Amino acid sequence: MGATAQDTEQQLEQANGIAALLAVIDQAALDGWLAERANQDVAAALDSLDDQATLVLLRRLPLERMPHIFSHLATEHQARLLERLSSEEKAYLVGELSYDDAAALIDELEEPHSEEIIELLEPQDRQVIETLLSYPEDSVGRLMTPEYIALRPGWTVNRALEYVRRHSEEGETINDVFVTDREGHLLGMVGLKHLLLSRPASKIGSLLGDEVVSIDVNAHREDAAHLTRRYDIETLPVVNSEKQLLGVVTVDDVFDMMEEESTEDFHKLGSVAPLPLSLMEASPSLLYRKRVGWLVILILVNIVSGAAIALYETAIETVVALVFFLPLVIASGGNAGAQSATLMVRALATGDVQMKDWLRLWGKEFSVSMALGLTMGASVWWAGNWIGGSGVGNTIALAMLLVVLFGSMLGMIMPFLLARLKIDPATASAPLITSIADVVGILIYFSVALAILGI
């Protein structure tokens, strides 16, 4: 049976359309495979199939298992599937999702479909989801779920444990439960472990520590990650400006979110627009669309480079050795700039560096890039001297120093400027920095050459 299940998995991976799927696959083996694998594994296999095939397989599953597998599909895949389901199926599947997942899914849907789903929900679910969707995108409110357990400080441990047992289904997790007053103000957090180890007659209020770390519902969702990591928190309480408890964010959701944010930053740094799907699932045409924009914008920058070189045609004709060192000098500025931009973008994303630190870091970058420029200038001075004489040697050494300085300072400051303009710092991609450094590098190089060589 093990071998057959593996065969089935391979056939699923290779089957592109529903016709191929039904023709290729042994139906009994398929049912065996579905029964045997975890929901996440089935969902991963379905994510690589087209929508029609996914629907056939999804409907083949026992009714109670369907929502569990559905909930593990990629959000964009869920959205496409929903458009093909009956109203009954839609209401059932979305109703079974947790509130945060349902809100994320509805957010992904186009206008008429999202309205329809909201209409199909039970009134109380509808209200909760509409509240979640009212928070700004990328805010903690969009990441949290309002499913938590709240105790009162006057209860005994015994009563609290009884309450947790009866309401366990209402919490996304019960490993951490919260303590609030009558108006819902957050007073503290108690671990289930702590409850279990305390004397049954103790008052809940007496178990609370000095302070509980919480986050505002309108804060950026990356701030939730910084708090979670800094304080080793498993369940982060989310409050409004009155410190009333609104929901919780669990570490596994934060982890997922940060992996997605990192992927987005990687792509932006490589000048790829964020992909809504994984690289394996993305179609060639989606990949084309996400890549062509920046490439065409960079064409414009590079045409300026060409124009800059053309300006100095006479210099090139007079001292041919200058062409030899041109790629070296201008690329070095771009490389140093890519380094400092990468360091800065990542440090801003992890919260290691704040906006207020820019001047201090720019100062540090100045000394680092001065040392880098001197090293690199010295290492090319010999080559320039040897090939074109001392004038060319001095030219490329000085140009190298200036170009590396410029590239580094540009790479360091641009992420800050973008963040200041409320643009994602990762937009200061390596190719963009490189291209700008190219243009300026050419101007620096030939200006130095004209001055030193007296052309």
Next chain:
Amino acid sequence: MGATAQDTEQQLEQANGIAALLAVIDQAALDGWLAERANQDVAAALDSLDDQATLVLLRRLPLERMPHIFSHLATEHQARLLERLSSEEKAYLVGELSYDDAAALIDELEEPHSEEIIELLEPQDRQVIETLLSYPEDSVGRLMTPEYIALRPGWTVNRALEYVRRHSEEGETINDVFVTDREGHLLGMVGLKHLLLSRPASKIGSLLGDEVVSIDVNAHREDAAHLTRRYDIETLPVVNSEKQLLGVVTVDDVFDMMEEESTEDFHKLGSVAPLPLSLMEASPSLLYRKRVGWLVILILVNIVSGAAIALYETAIETVVALVFFLPLVIASGGNAGAQSATLMVRALATGDVQMKDWLRLWGKEFSVSMALGLTMGASVWWAGNWIGGSGVGNTIALAMLLVVLFGSMLGMIMPFLLARLKIDPATASAPLITSIADVVGILIYFSVALAILGI
């Protein structure tokens, strides 16, 4: 008091040496600040001070609080501090760390110091830590902690809860507890919540599900992250080849580790060698050392570019318009290559793409980059035609197509080749791909020019 505490924090941030610290800071305010802030906040402030100042402050703390704050310092900072502590202090601090943290710290220390610390440990601690350190670097064994709670399948829920209460200190977490047989083979996992909700007389064995996800102790630590994310696991059991339970990895440790791995990948992609410290803490000389290596290596590649251009001097002199488009054509290959390398490096890191997928992805990349090359070729054809006539237009359009194809395919395949050679795929940094694409781009450009223009 609040304002004073904030002042103290600012003074701490600005104080560079111990003399400055003691001169500037109001001692009573300092003690107030230490008493009032969480361990993690104090540790973060100490991380920005020099070692001497950190020591003074650390020793000012109540003895029982010292190890908690020490455990939140950056590992490299801990290592430097240990070298200045008395044997007594060393043994106390390291003995209070959890096993995984102690192993990571000892791993960071230089030879004589690490030996000394190991000697100072209690014999049983020493044995556990030596076992952890015997696992390969980057393996799950180095990430796990052997602190978990194991139950027997024949126990009743009541007895199990009693056992958990008595042994709660032995587990890194008790939110998930494990079930093993007499020889320690992993049989399953039970959430504390599940125990709490089950009838007291039920047998533990009857609570277990079909299968429990576990990971081999020698697996790569990133695999632990992939499993944790895929199956929404909070506590991942680690087993040997006999499926005996050796330890656990908790999601917060996985999250921390993945943030560090991502940072390392970001830096490598920007051709910066991994930093052991955060950007704020890193000294200019450390930053210089981590950046100069790749910059100098790239000088060599770019000298080859210069030599390649020099080869085609006659062509440049004959058709001057060629120089105008040179930066454009060659930079486009590098930009497309940086895109595909970035997509691939990240997809390999998240486990979204496996080694076996290379051919399929290369095929997809061929069609994507063909479309990109055609688009870009078409958009520069007009400019070439206008500036240099139809010959130049055709040259730059065809060269653009070929250069973009080459750059993209290089960027996609190089991370795979590196992974195959057991080198981190992120070493295929954007600047490296760009520089290689430059050299080849120059050769392609002028070869096409010679062929079409008949120079």
